[in-house]
Amino acid sequence: VTNNEGHPIPDAYGNPATPFIYGSGQMNPNQASDPGLLYDATIKDYALFLCGSGINATTILPNTSFKCPENPPKAYQLNYPSVAIANLNNNETVTRTVTNVGGKSE
Template identity: 35%
Template sequence: MLLICHAAYARDTSSDSILAGGTLKPTDAFDMGAGHVDPLRALDPGLVYDMGARDYVVFLCSLGYTQAQIKSMLLPSPGVDTSCGGDESDLDLNYPAITVSDLSGSTTIRRTLRNVGRIKNAVYFASVRSPQGVHAVVWPRLLLFSRRKERITYYVTMIPLKRSQGRYDFGEVVWCDGHHRVRTPLIVHVNTTMDGGSSSGSLGGLQVA
């Protein structure tokens, strides 16, 4: 299964925010996901988030399903590993959006991108727009794809800076190679403050304060 979030646009033809029907408020990720699909750009997406049966098994494990229950949901397929390791996180489902509905401390989420572009030796650089009240860090900030390395995993650590007062806030991670723009929405609900209003953490030796 291929999940494409970047063959889409989130602005109208005048570069203004797309408005939601009925309310006419500026749309967010809950209204239109990563945006409206652009069919021409979808023909050459550059990067995709792809998933197989094992990814869904791990997701079900993270929700508390047993191996027996998971086996009962799958069609007979001897090649699918239905075991659970006990350390799975539902946040790590390789979906083209990152949603944390109960951010109470520094949280790291994993995603894996696959290069399906015509250029196999591609270099992508990351930019981040943190949701309000959150500090988001992406590591690594540079992805080097090759013919032998078409899948690369990256991590996003989100650190709450203040309470979001019962609302969801939105940001994004964008990967660019000069031609493709791969956008992943960040959707976060913060339920606490850390250390009396200050936050600190680390990722790969990088200190955040």
């Protein structure tokens, strides 16, 4: 996996990360106060994620007009740092949108 400049995504020690490291929840408390990048996701994004997981709309957001679309987005399309694709048989492109809230060196 590479970043937008084509360089390998590093682990906490600067080495190329492996699939076991991506999104593994490793936490550095000092860096948590300056996250650098934010993955923008709204309650609607999470509701659509749950729709794609087969959960009923009235369970997700009861007492609202929210309805699951006929063809909900795939679970891996949630704008979230981790990526998981079940039964991957072909190439798949996964896109994430982030906001830089850190310095320009990040």
